Amino acid sequence: MNSDPSFTSTARPESLLATALWRGMAFFLLWMLLMPSLKRGDLVVGVLASVGATWVSLRLLPPSSGCLRFGRLLALLPHFVWESVLAGVDVARRALLPGLPLRPGFVTCPLGFPPGFARNTFATITTLLPGSVAAGEVDGVMVYHCIDTSSPVVEQLWKEERLLARALVAGRHHG
Amino acid sequence: MAEFLVGAAAFILGMVALGLVRLLRGPGDADRIMSAQLLGTGGIAAVLLLGTATGERATLDVALTLALLAAFAAFAFVKAKLAQTPGESRAADSQ
Amino acid sequence: MKLFLDLWTVVAVVAGAFFFFAGTVGLLRFPDSLTRLHALSKADNLGLGLVVLGLLPQVDSVSAGLKLVGIWLLVLLSGATAAQWIARTFRQSGTDP
Numbered sequence: 001m002n003s004d005p006s007f008t009s010t011a012r013p014e015s016l017l018a019t020a021l022w023r024g025m026a027f028f029l030l031w032m033l034l035m036p037s038l039k040r041g042d043l044v045v046g047v048l049a050s051v052g053a054t055w056v057s058l059r060l061l062p063p064s065s066g067c068l069r070f071g072r073l074l075a076l077l078p079h080f081v082w083e084s085v086l087a088g089v090d091v092a093r094r095a096l097l098p099g100l101p102l103r104p105g106f107v108t109c110p111l112g113f114p115p116g117f118a119r120n121t122f123a124t125i126t127t128l129l130p131g132s133v134a135a136g137e138v139d140g141v142m143v144y145h146c147i148d149t150s151s152p153v154v155e156q157l158w159k160e161e162r163l164l165a166r167a168l169v170a171g172r173h174h175g
Numbered sequence: 176m177a178e179f180l181v182g183a184a185a186f187i188l189g190m191v192a193l194g195l196v197r198l199l200r201g202p203g204d205a206d207r208i209m210s211a212q213l214l215g216t217g218g219i220a221a222v223l224l225l226g227t228a229t230g231e232r233a234t235l236d237v238a239l240t241l242a243l244l245a246a247f248a249a250f251a252f253v254k255a256k257l258a259q260t261p262g263e264s265r266a267a268d269s270q
Numbered sequence: 271m272k273l274f275l276d277l278w279t280v281v282a283v284v285a286g287a288f289f290f291f292a293g294t295v296g297l298l299r300f301p302d303s304l305t306r307l308h309a310l311s312k313a314d315n316l317g318l319g320l321v322v323l324g325l326l327p328q329v330d331s332v333s334a335g336l337k338l339v340g341i342w343l344l345v346l347l348s349g350a351t352a353a354q355w356i357a358r359t360f361r362q363s364g365t366d367p
Contacts, residue, residue, distance in 0.1 A: 030340070033333070033336050033337060033340050034239065034337060034340065036333035036337075084312070084315070084316065084346075085316060087312040087316070088289055088292075088312045088313050088315070088316030088317070089316075090312070091292065091293075091296055091308050091309050091312045091313045092288070092289060092292030092293075092296075092313050094296070095292050095293075095295045095296030095299060095300065095309055095313070096292055096295060100299060100300070100301070102300065102301070102305055104301075104302060104304060104305045106361070123354055124347070124350045124351055124354065125350070127311060127350040127351075127353050127354045128311070128312065128315070128346065128350050130312075131308075133304070133307055133308060133311060133353055133354060133357045134354040134357065134358075135304070135354065135357035135358050135360075135361045136354070136357070136358030136361060136362065143361065145304045145307070145308075145357050145361070147305060147308045176276055176279065176328070179279075179280060179283070180279075180283070180325075180328075183283045183284070183286075183287050183321075186287050186290075186291075187286075187287055187290045187317075187321075190287075190290045190291055190293070190294040191290075191294075193294050193298070194293070194294040194297050194298070196298060197297050197298065197306070203303055203360075205303045205307070205356055205359070205360045206303050206306065208356060209297065209303075209306060209307060209310050209356065210297065212310055212314075212349070212352060213293065213294070213297065213310055213314060215345075216310075216314045216315065216317070216318050216345060216349065217290055217314065217317075219318060219341065219345060220286065220290065220317065220318050220321045223321060223322065223325055223338065223341070224283070224321065224325070227325045227328050227329065230330075232334065235334065235337050235338070235341065238341050239337075239341055239344070242341060242344050242345050242348065243344075245345075245348065245349075245352075246348035246351075246352060249348070249352035249355065249356065250352070250355070252356070252359075253352075253355040253356065253358075253359050256359045256363060257359065257362075259363070
């Protein structure tokens with residue numbers, strides 16, 4: 001799992017301008033969502049805010065750190081929404097049952113995603129899934145806190161990793 | 176419908192208030208920041224319910240601001256904690 | 271149609287309130303901090319999601335509906351990020367951070 005060949009191919013330089021344009025457009029779209037107004041003053045502030053947000057995002061998350069394949073992530077959305085519903089039901093059940101059926105503990109989960117953007121996104125998404133909360137890494141290996149260590153948490157996470165490998169592109173592109 | 180929405184908002188606020196017992200009892204700082212997070216999520220739900228009940232559009236912006244504040248509170252907590260344990264912070268900063 | 275939409279709202283909001291209830295019970299009953307974090311990051315986010323889902327038929331415009339969903343996504347994203355940072359900080363600084 002750790003030596004997934006698709007993550008170790010050659011680097012390809014990203015176009016900074018293209019990334020900036022895409023992100024700028026996404027931020028402006030978000031602005032229009034939050035402030036649906038076509039008045040000139042509102043639009044000017046929106047453009048300025050989008051430019052500022054794009055500048056900050058390029059500084060904090062340069063294009064070389066990896067990218068999302070948005071369409072593919074969107075295709076996986078129903079699966080993850082359903083899983084997070086199951087996660088809520090699972091926690092609610094454990095909280096309300098009289099015997100408190102818990103077996104909390106840490107498990108380590110070696111991942112094919114290299115450290116950085118792809119792995120962080122994976123950690124955030126899996127934190128919403130049943131039974132697992134990402135808890136940082138030890139010696140480069142992800143650690144998860146589980147609510148029930150007797151359930152096959154690591155196998156479940158690997159299943160999600162295979163799904164997400166289609167949508168998360170690590171820092172170096174596949175060949 | 177408005178009465179129902181206000182009732183639901185009151186119920187959720189009651190749950191938040193109950194969750195704030197953790198803020199008093201702790202025992203650790205992590206528990207306290209968690210009940211602050213609960214205040215964020217539950218507060219947003221209550222504000223959205225009340226806003227829809229009264230038809231006041233501006234409440235959506237209030238909810239949005241609450242969401243931002245809850246996120247900043249959590250990150251401020253984590254930053255402060257990492258500053259307290261300097262030996263460990265290097266590993267955390269590497270991401 | 272109005273009756274059906276109102277029924278949708280009532281069912282979803284009641285379900286959402288139930289998950290806030292379960293989240294609070296978990297926060298109070300679970301024995302250790304990291305397990306309580308599960309209650310917070312999963313049950314309450316689902317509760318807010320259901321409340322948003324229930325309110326969607328009651329708003330007067332598409333843009334308000336999109337904004338509601340946007341607020342939920344923002345809370346989901348920041349909640350999940352905050353939860354793993356709290357878990358990491360807790361693990362790194364020992365049993366009582």
